[in-house]
Amino acid sequence: MVITTALASDTAARPDAASPPTRSLVGACLAHAIHDGYTDGLYAFLPVWQAQFGLSYAALALVRALYYGTMGALQVPANLVLRRRSHRFALVSSIVLAASGLAVVALPLGLAGLCVGLVIAGMGSSIQHPRASALVDDAYGSAAQGPLGIYNFSGDLGKAILPALIALLLPIIAWHDVMWLLVALGAVVCIAVAALTPRRRYAQGMATHSSRAGGRDGFALLTLIGALDTAVRMGFLLFLPFLVREKGGASATVGIALALLFIGGALGKVTCSWLGTRFGAIGCVAATEAATAILIVAVLLLPLSVTLCLLPLLGIALNGTSSVLYAAVPTLTRRDTARAFAIFYTAVIGSGGLAPVAFGALADHMGKTAAMLAAAATALVILPLVAMLRRPLSQARIPE
Structure with missing residues (x-):
């Protein structure tokens, strides 16, 4: 339902003129915050996974690397696959894919499910950085330096908030339930990003690039x-x-x-x-x-x-x-x-x-x-x- 709602907004009737640059910046910042929050929030789960699956420190590092390595390796391929789609579609897809990966992790599928879910989540996060950055640049053109700094800062907010929230919740409720809460948060952010970002690129940004x-x-x-x-x-x-x-x-x-x-x-x-x-x-x-x-x-x-x-x-x-x-x-x-x-x-x-x-x-x-x-x-x-x-x-x- 969330996926359908979010992707359907990519074809909404609202004209691009109703999406000023500030809205796009907020949408990009929300996407950055949720993805970076997911990335660093996983550190809080590592001791729990080590105890549950009997992992050594080396094995635990390899499990963590499944997410980080996938996110890093697929930056260029993911952008290539989605190059003809709007920034809205790309960012919504990135959150949907990352949250879906965490949903797989939350399922009782053992160590194999954990590994598969982290790879899927990493695939989603690989989309966000290039497309959100390009959205801000398209929106502001030659004046993008300051807004890009704000976008960069928003990732730190996600890194500060989500890991702390996860650390507070883990002693209270089961880690599977904490993971489902992260999935729900991703769904909320996904809808907000879809509402804020434009269907097409800004003409001013593209003109600036070509010149x-x-x-x-x-x-x-x-x-x-x-x-x-x-x-x-x-x-x-x-x-x-x-x-x-x-x-x-x-x-x-x-x-x-x-x-x-x-x-x-x-x-x-x-x-x-x-x-x-x-x-x-x-x-x-x-x-x-x-x-x-x-x-x-x-x-x-x-x-x-x-x-x-x-x-x-x-x-x-x-x-x-x-x-x-x-x-x-x-x-x-x-x-x-x-x-x-x-x-x-x-x-x-x-x-x-x-x-x-x-x-x-x-x-x-x-x-x-x-x-x-x-x-x-x-x-x-x-x-x-x-x-x-x-x-x-x-x-x-x-x-x-």
């Missing part, structure tokens, strides 16, 4: 910068709990440290998006990457009390760069923005999966301090790459 010239040569460089920026972030997150413990912090202190970092990260996505619009992408990214390197070294060397004070600032630098980078994707592509976002997100998600493995191997051989210094050095490597973006962005007629 952009000279920027595409920098897209590969931008994608590399995005992958490296994600590697720095994931590498630091891998070692932060151990660093806090090493400085004398208890388990509660580790939680506080992560909260401070994530609060700063959410703030960074909004503030850096505004700063990038006001002062230019080149200077903003260079400043955040330099600050990231300096602050990583600082929290590594300074006592715990000072480290906790610096973590919100580090969170701003670590996460803020991503909003500026996402906003630059449409400026460096001429026509198919959704495909460009799919490629970009594939690189970013892939880096997020591989970087902790690489930094972890380095820590095993050379120690945690060396691995964290390597993460700081990676941030510095980005600086000359960002400078090389100046010419492509200038040719795209975007202020730097």
Whole structure:
């Protein structure tokens, strides 16, 4: 019933003129929040699944990777399959598919059902990032940088709300029932997204894309910068709990440290998006990457009390760069923005999966301090790459 209602709205009689850009932005943000909430909310279920199915830590990681790996690998193929369908259809389908996957997980089908359901949910989430980003860009055209930052921030809201809600519910009701509540929430969001998003692309966004010239040569460089920026972030997150413990912090202190970092990260996505619009992408990214390197070294060397004070600032630098980078994707592509976002997100998600493995191997051989210094050095490597973006962005007629 939900699927039928949501997809039927793709052919509603309401004209596109009745869907101003703000409505599309809200729809894209809702889709981003529910998908990112699903993605990080699964972490709360891992201890329950480990106990129920008798999984080792390695097996548990593989089960988790079924969702994350599917989401990352299918960004480009999913966008290709749905390239001729409207943003509304694509986003509604993404939520329906993700919620259906969680419904399979909720069924009493054992470990096999869990694995199949996570793959289906990952397929749904693979659709959202490129098409929601393209929807915002189509709606706002050359003024999309700020709205894309808001869209980027909305994912953090989902990551903050759903995992916390799941953690509160699991001690009270069975995990299967919690999963069904997530499915119901997905159905509500699906209907809201269908009501908010337009049937067709905005003419202004498409016209803007077709007029952009000279920027595409920098897209590969931008994608590399995005992958490296994600590697720095994931590498630091891998070692932060151990660093806090090493400085004398208890388990509660580790939680506080992560909260401070994530609060700063959410703030960074909004503030850096505004700063990038006001002062230019080149200077903003260079400043955040330099600050990231300096602050990583600082929290590594300074006592715990000072480290906790610096973590919100580090969170701003670590996460803020991503909003500026996402906003630059449409400026460096001429026509198919959704495909460009799919490629970009594939690189970013892939880096997020591989970087902790690489930094972890380095820590095993050379120690945690060396691995964290390597993460700081990676941030510095980005600086000359960002400078090389100046010419492509200038040719795209975007202020730097």
